[in-house]
Amino acid sequence: MAKITLSNLAHSYLNNPNHDDDYALKTLNHEWTDGTAYALLGPSGCGKTTLLNLISGLLTPSKGKILFDGNDVTELKTAARNIAQVFQFPVIYDTMTVRENLSFPLKNRGMKKDYIEKRVIEVADAISLSNILDKKANGLTADIKQKISLGRGLVREDVSAILFDEPLTVIDPHMKWQLRTQIKEIHKNLGHTMIYVTHDQTEALTFADKVIVMFEGQVLQIASAAELFERPEHTFVGYFIGSPGMNILPVTIEEGNAVLGGHNIMLNAKYKKLNGKIELGIRPEFVTLTNDPFALPVTIDRVEDVGHYKIARARFQDHQINIILNECDEIKSATTHVIFDKKKINIYQNDWRVKP
């Protein structure tokens, strides 16, 4: 287990990058705390896989350094970095039994037989593979094979970090719940540094202590799920986290209020004079319907039943405002009013959050 330091790290796939846009990963300085579970989250092409490959040693960075516990590993190959990796598709030996598959990474490093036996049983118990330890891997379903892959990633206690590249993509929704919880329990027990790449927000938010939200090669925010939800530092984070994402509305700030299309919206805090593109961010969870005729007038275009909640698609002038309603809420009229919970409003200047 190790602390991982990224120092002025940047990567371009071009030979002679000379512009910021040439970098798949823009300059990044960060210290990954030992024993923390991180998730890299962002749309495809955001640079999350590039960053993972730099840490694993599959790629050598164009600029900067990577340190494990203070030791420079920038030029080291994957094998010399002492890390475990789990990929999107199962990587196992079909001709071996489940037990042999799980033992393999330990045998390879000359661990003692007693220890291997004990450790394999521990891991198999943790991810519910104990009852099939002596089965051959071929003939098992894709789900189970991926579980074995996970087990192989988790079996070594001495690794610097475990890297996961979308490990649950091929897994059925119901089994995802089990596996995610099991990985989390293993993390609690072993305290490995874990880095988990995914494009699934639920997976990232629930798995990680800290989520790294990336967009166009840039890290926009590193924070806990609760912070990303309450205080997105960038409008993209607001949009990307949450389903539907944050409502982002163009406003001006006048006399301490936000003004949206001529309508005043009360704020909880004072903002100094702002220039540039000014926007108000409010999550659909914090918009409520009201009978107050002085609140923001909206037209409800559509209500979607998502099972445990409903999404109302509302409109004020040309602005779409999404509202989350309870499962049993009923909308009686298409024209109504909404209020924003003023404690939950964020103000953005040129896409970055302004501190009041």
Place this chain on the structure above:
Amino acid sequence: MSLELKNISLAVEGHPHIYQTNLKLEKATMNVLLGPTLSGKTTLMRIMAGLEKPSSGQIIWNGEDITNRRLQDRDVAMVYQQFINYPTLSVYENIASPLRVMNKNKHEIEISVKNAAELLKIGSYLDRKPTELSGGQQQRCALARALVKGAGLVLLDEPLANLDYKLREELREEIPKIFERSGAIFVYATTEPEEALLLGGNTAALFEGRIRQFGKTSQAYRNPKDIITADVFSNPPMNFLKFSKIYENITFEGGVSLTKIDHLSNLPDGDYVAGFRPNHLDLTRKRADQIKFSVRINVTEITGSETFIHIDYTGKKWIGLVQGVHNLEPAAEISVYLDPAHIYIFLEDGNLEISASYATKVK
């Protein structure tokens, strides 16, 4: 326009893949096939498309038996999970390709391609090659090609499964609108209940080669006919608990007992299984008549707006989905509360005996 599967079944080398199935889909309807992997969704679609010949039964299209008709002679278009486009052709030519096969004239093709591309928001990429597009745009291109044919039956096999969830969210919102404009019969396969609910229309819940239930999506979600449908239609999975009823007394597995629950007073004495969804568990008592369970925390997962609590009730693993952020330590002993109105009651054979009483109140 209608598609009817009459006593359709399929066995491969003696192994049943689809058990005897009857299903009738009407003109201009969205029909979701919901089920876990290997439940038979793709096989059923391949039978509808004519890619797979059923072992028994008939496929009736507009009243006509088309069971033996070749794929190319059927009024059908299909989109797959993998983005399938012709890599050497431009986006324009990709979308135009089915029309060229149909010998449409140049003018007709141009109008149709532009309309379809506009609808799917790829109008400005018509000159590019598919590989120069993002995954979302590539799948939009495949969708446009399926729509441009104007086929009466459009089959979509987990079309969004390989996309970022944000792109999925966007397309999920658009697909019902596109469908409404086309007037075709849409069939859409997915493993996710939330996707089925967002698409609306009708849902067939599939499990191990059988359609367990077919009906209006929100109706099937809130009134599942059996334990399997209820579970297929719940993500996170539904929680279950056995109980027995003697006179007015209900005793749950693990010892919690109650007397008199109004809507259960007509339930005959006997052994049952109670089922309830994770979002109906509360961390605080909200009503006096809620049932209290003492549980132990395994893991909590915070999404930002909600918390999933993985709990253990006398050895049974449950999941709760509660609003807000709750940091609960593993192994902590807590109480959770359940409103009896949210309980589904199943017989021991899995069939529904009484639906949750709240279900009729959701409008």
